[in-house]
Amino acid sequence: MLWSKSFIPTLREVPQEAESIAHQLMLRAGLARMLVAGVYSYLPLGLRVLNNIKNIIRQEMNSAGAGELLLPALQPQELWDKTGRNVQMEEIMIRFTDRRNRKMCLGPTHEEIITELVASNVSSYKQLPLILYQIQTKFRDEIRPRFGLMRACEFIMKDAYSFDINEEGLDKNYKLMSEAYNRIFKRCGLNCFTPEADSGVMGGSLSHEFMALADSGEDTLWACAQCAYASAKNIGNCPKCGLGIIEKKAIELGHIFKLGVKYSQPLSALFTDEKGNRLPILMGCYGIGVSRMIAAIIETSHDQNGIIWPKEVSPFDILVLPLNITDAKSRELAFKLYAELNSSGVEVLLDERDERPGVKFKDADLIGVPLRVVIGEKNLKNNMIELQFRADKRVEVINVEEALSKIREAVQGAG
Ligand SMILES: Nc1ncnc2c1ncn2[C@@H]1O[C@H](COP(=O)(O)OP(=O)(O)OP(=O)(O)O)[C@@H](O)[C@H]1O
Ligand SMILES: [Mg+2]
Ligand SMILES: [Zn+2]
Known part of the structure; x- marks a missing residue:
């Protein structure tokens, strides 16, 4: 969605x-x-x-x-x-x-x-x-x-x-x-x-x-x-x-x-x-x-920031969060990941709103999806994105090429 x-x-x-x-x-x-x-x-x-x-x-x-x-x-x-x-x-x-x-x-x-x-x-x-x-x-x-x-x-x-x-x-x-x-x-x-x-x-x-x-x-x-x-x-x-x-x-x-x-x-x-x-x-x-x-x-x-859904009841498996949707490269990757994850049966929510990162992060914490992938311009220059875990706030910086397999792995394990 x-x-x-x-x-x-x-x-x-x-x-x-x-x-x-x-x-x-x-x-x-x-x-x-x-x-x-x-x-x-x-x-x-x-x-x-x-x-x-x-x-x-x-x-x-x-x-x-x-x-x-x-x-x-x-x-x-x-x-x-x-x-x-x-x-x-x-x-x-x-x-x-x-x-x-x-x-x-x-x-x-x-x-x-x-x-x-x-x-x-x-x-x-x-x-x-x-x-x-x-x-x-x-x-x-x-x-x-x-x-x-x-x-x-x-x-x-x-x-x-x-x-x-x-x-x-x-x-x-x-x-x-x-x-x-x-x-x-x-x-x-x-x-x-x-x-x-x-x-x-x-x-x-x-x-x-x-x-x-x-x-x-x-x-x-x-x-x-x-x-x-x-x-x-x-x-x-x-x-x-x-x-x-x-x-x-x-x-x-x-x-x-x-x-x-x-x-x-x-x-x-x-x-x-x-x-x-x-x-x-x-x-x-x-x-x-x-x-x-x-x-x-x-x-x-x-x-204090919001819900932390247990894996099996979470409204979505993963939230894809591009920090700046007006950046062409971020947008392209966000929609590409969204389509690929969707077609492999992962329940994805894509925050494609043109909002400040602070607003998106606050909402993300509030709705409590256990796993999110953050796409930022700076990381993208090095071909990297971030996997963030809602429960323990752990962050994993991963390569764009390995994103799909890493995300699938994390979706299986998160919770
Ligand atoms: N008003 C209510 N709103 C939401 N859930 C309820 C409500 N009443 C009961 N339930 C849920 O339905 C379950 C089965 O109903 P049951 O008739 O055994 O409840 P109850 O003994 O009346 O519950 P309670 O003591 O909380 O009023 C309860 O264990 C509870 O989880
Ligand atoms: Mg009762
Ligand atoms: Zn005891």
């Missing part, structure tokens, strides 16, 4: 409304804009990051054997009456009556919908086990939307649901999802803890939260300074290595539950076992805050 065509409205000043670092940088880097409190538009850079995260999630879900579907956001309240959650989730549900006088809501989550779908399409043990997932917009009338994408009223979630004939099956799928989650967060550059959690409104016997440490987090956990151990409450010392555990603020990125028959019973999601008995399906549900992850990644990966 060319910078001037990409709609990247960066901001020099820290916006008034932004309460957290992630919120500030998200606005300053031109990733998203607020429509009303808790409701955001994703601009091209933000959408690229979102799509990268979605792709990682899809790859890991698919390889765990989960099937993707897409359920409606528009739902009848009637279904929610059957589980009692129309009352239980009253405060956060966005509800209304349509022109046919049907009582409807915008889905805050999808246990009821998927359970009813499976109830009417699965009847035998032969059709189980099954894991289904979707990546979809959820609506919650949150009491206090804040920190930008962190707590929004319209946000994107990945929700998965498992269906099993017995406890062993449920345990196996629960473990499978938990492992997939660890891979997803790792690939997105997020260091996650999983303290044992309270299953609250979802019910069921067991649940785990996936938490990233961050000062702006709304949750508290007790973490060991030495190992990856964390607990939901203060239990004194780390059971793994005996050291004291310390109170930390954390962001909840994912939550998984063993639901058992909580939804299958009231919604009659039954199967026939080998002996002909009709039994309720055992369920699990597994959520990830996809849009919240963007905020969490920024919160945990930035410096």
Whole structure:
């Protein structure tokens, strides 16, 4: 992409409304804009990051054997009456009556919908086990939307649901999802803890939260300074290595539950076992805050100048930055590299704006592409250009002839 065509409205000043670092940088880097409190538009850079995260999630879900579907956001309240959650989730549900006088809501989550779908399409043990997932917009009338994408009223979630004939099956799928989650967060550059959690409104016997440490987090956990151990409450010392555990603020990125028959019973999601008995399906549900992850990644990966994207989620692999686009030689090389990298499958952003180098460098730091190639007149006289690494500010001066191979190498390795 060319910078001037990409709609990247960066901001020099820290916006008034932004309460957290992630919120500030998200606005300053031109990733998203607020429509009303808790409701955001994703601009091209933000959408690229979102799509990268979605792709990682899809790859890991698919390889765990989960099937993707897409359920409606528009739902009848009637279904929610059957589980009692129309009352239980009253405060956060966005509800209304349509022109046919049907009582409807915008889905805050999808246990009821998927359970009813499976109830009417699965009847035998032969059709189980099954894991289904979707990546979809959820609506919650949150009491206090804040920190930008962190707590929004319209946000994107990945929700998965498992269906099993017995406890062993449920345990196996629960473990499978938990492992997939660890891979997803790792690939997105997020260091996650999983303290044992309270299953609250979802019910069921067991649940785990996936938490990233961050000062702006709304949750508290007790973490060991030495190992990856964390607990939901203060239990004194780390059971793994005996050291004291310390109170930390954390962001909840994912939550998984063993639901058992909580939804299958009231919604009659039954199967026939080998002996002909009709039994309720055992369920699990597994959520990830996809849009919240963007905020969490920024919160945990930035410096005073801007975002530092982990390689796999970065909106671009590389930024090509000619210092003076009006210099014919710089311009020619910049567009040549741009074309060559593009055609070899590298995601390139070319800052072809006629702006001062200072402006371009400030914007480059802000938007946080991990790797950039800087083309300057002085270096070019010696047939040289610079490779710059965003994270550690390392600079490598390289020959123009070896640029392509060096850049490809760096793109593979950066991050
Ligand atoms: N208002 C929101 N804005 C953005 N992401 C959210 C929001 N609410 C929940 N999420 C994300 O969706 C995931 C699954 O949803 P779940 O219903 O388990 O969340 P929750 O327990 O209500 O989260 P929280 O305690 O933060 O309100 C959460 O782990 C979180 O990452
Ligand atoms: Mg909530
Ligand atoms: Zn420990």
